[in-house]
Amino acid sequence: MSAAAQVLAVNDDLPIRTSGPVHSGKVRSVYWLSPTDSQRLIRQEGYNVAPDASLAVMVISDRLSAFDCIWHAEDGMRGVPGKGAALNAISNHWFGLFREQGLADSHILDIPHPLVWIVQKARPVMIEAIARQYITGSMWRAYEAGEREFCGIAMPDGLHRDQRLPELLITPSTKGILRGIPGVPEADDVNIQRDDIINNAAAFNFASTGDVDRYEQLLREGFDVISDALAQLDQVFVDTKFEFGYVTDASGQDKLIYMDEVGTPDSSRIWDGPSYREGNVVENSKEHFRQALLHHVPDPDVLLNKTRMTERLALASNNALPLELMMQVSEVYRGIAERVTGKPLPLGDDPRAEIIDALSDRYQLIE
Template sequence: MDQQEALTHCITTSNTTHPEIDEPYKGKVRDVYSLNEKTLGIVVTDRISAFDHIMRQAIPFKGQILNQLSEFSFNKVEDIVPSHIIDVPHPNVTIAKKCNPIPIEVVIRGYLTGHAWRVYRSGAREICGVRMPDGMIEHQKFPEPILTPATKATEGHDEDISEEEILNQNIVEKELWNRIRSVAFQLYERGTKIAEEQGLILVDTKYEFGIYEGELTLIDEVHTSDSSRYFYLDGYEERQKNREPQRQLSKEFLREWLMEHDFQGKDGQTLPDLPDQFRWSIYQRYSELFETLTGNSFEPKIIRNISSDLDQIFEKYV
């Protein structure tokens, strides 16, 4: 694999020349095309975001890894809740059911890490209406996993919200919310079991849901390195005892790199450029997580003309 060629051929955007397909909705990572009244074409690009900002430089093969890891993980939980996947006809493309999205990110945290730790370190002992025990240290396991929802922002930062506020503001009806929270904890339990079998700890993760033909449906992605944080199981207890940093597979290392370069997404801060070698190291971490979780080797494929690929794939759905 030619490293420079891979860095040059990242997929940062997509388009199709099909006359009946409109411009896509562009999220932080995905370009989403409406193919017909029931079907979406989702292109998982190589864009990467942190602190709700999209980096100017993309990560080679990141989209392929996320797309294929999501397919693997959706299949592992299909007995708990239906997913939006119809087909994965291309390394970067998923054909999906067009769901009515629920505007809440459902975050399950098993450990005091990341955003929860930053809240805790500030002196607060409550997050999203959930009380956190006193006397905890960073990366410590909670007595029980906690649910810390966030509003799904179309622009800017997602905002923490309590379950009580979700119901009081009628964002989600109570019966549906009870179903969502039950499913979310079941998904986290399943993800935890799969991770443990591969020598990992599923630290925290987020789920997104929609409604398809009246049925609760899991959408977006599941148990990937963009939506989840993983620690290595081996040595976890020893590192905790010695107050040492945990070895992890997640985007946290990108956030830490950005903070070291004086960027946390705050007003007045300048987004730094990602050096090529750092971009390659990020790809290697994504690839490692894919191979660790799935037990399969990752076979990268350089995509030279995503638009032409999309024209052929989408034609059968329009």
Template sequence: MTAIKETHFNFPGQTKFYKGKVRDVYTIGDHYLVMIVSDRISAFDVILPEAIPYKGQVLNQIAAKFLSATQDIVPNWVVDIPDPNVTIGKICEPFKVEMVIRGYLAGHAWREYQAGRRSVCGVSLPEGLKENDKLPAPIITPTTKAAVGHDEDISREDILDQGIVSEEDYLQLEQYTRELFQRGTDIAADRGLILVDTKYEFGKAADGKIYLIDEIHTPDSSRYFYEDSYTQLQRESKPQRQLSKEFLRQWLIENGFQGKEGQEVPYMSPELVKSISERYIELYEHITGESFRKSASSEINDRIRTNVEESLKRLS
């Protein structure tokens, strides 16, 4: 299986290039970004050495579906999706926070709770909860958006006190976040899934409006449980069946890696890589209700270049 580990294009009108953890972003003039979703995978803010076939396609196509399904709530940055791994969108100035929202006590929030902390990002949590319990109400636990290294938890109060986001804009971001989470929850429920937690990123375009940017409701940005087994597994205090990257994080933790200084990423066997790819495809099919169609895996770079250049011609 062929995977997209990195790209090196020079598109017409290209002025900048940015390589993120997963995405390669090409700036075209003053108006557009070409975002290529690679098959790189990260955990604990570290890019792992092996790329995962079809992961980028899964992320790009799930995000496209959810962005389309939520554009009545908030406008989004998408202009065209010319290739299974590519989204072209309008340039926005990102807010320097990610809006994380949690409906259940899982992942990072659970690890904080298990360590004895009863407040996450300034939001108080009740006593007596166990892992994966449903919270009394969804909570917003923002993080700073780090250019490199780890994102850090931050409270609403600190965001406003430090002037990272204006109060007017932040209140709007909170409203959008809650409405998007409810929409994602409803769509997931229709597919027999529980949207446990997720994150959203927003930016402002030249017109001064707030836009939803990047991906939403993908396995990289979200966690899902299977609804049919949730109650029984909680009652028996057993791990939840879930569709997310948490299984990968747990595998890394069990093999002595949490992204801390001096730790080395454990060997990722071909069997592990294949299983991760299958997990991503499984989530795609569950959350969309559609069969996943694998894109052509030969001459990937030529395919992407042709599709992007044709799209840019149409947009010019």
């Protein structure tokens, strides 16, 4: 069995019975179930959701996205072996710790297969909630260029690249294009200040201004849970992105939950602790691939300059990366997943067939 055969590159054409078109993102595809199937599963599995809640099957792929492009390698390798399973396993682990420690629930109701979640539809908060414990990446580049205020937070002079910050910074940005909010540009991924959110809580889909405090509390507590657990593995939790939303439980109670994914190599920077103490940054996250890609391409500006997006897309589509580079990414993702969960990462020989089998008898969701 070749490594390429173990990769699930296409995840939006499975014969899952749906109520409409499949929503396919860069990595995950979402199959929204019909009201009949949603209500049947709620009764059958006893999910703690409203009886009329909308459910979906969310299938993660092994595709590798970076710099807003999907990358492939030689020998027909259309993704990274084990990447999807690693992301799901890590998120499942952190979501479980959050529940155990009384923080909040997630959108995940069931895990039929390592690449599959059954989720409930949430009403998303329109914020990319970013938390930073170290100054690096885009924040460092802006700081080095003289910027001293980030999302309304003043930063002192004299900081050094990759230095631990005096306190955890929350630097939110918009999720999607929001219109009609004073002082907030109508564009995706725009940095915003806390006052922007407080003064326009409803526009960001918060149920109340008090829930702005609640989201910040869940962000800080979630970051601390992951950071403390990684520290026990001698890994450094550098920065991350959280997403939040609202759901209604079986008793009719609305609650703020974690959604999307948390603490993964895709959504976070994770550094090797011993290397960092020696003055070197060794990435155990997607940043490892980004940096390798910048060194691999002839003109790194194509990847960094948003005005050259057409060239970038062509570069990703028309050029197969060295197989070794893709397998290095596999080692990073699988390695950190097994360290976090303390378990071997399951890798099937035919993920597509296994997913169909997992959703057939018990869940009866295959057409």
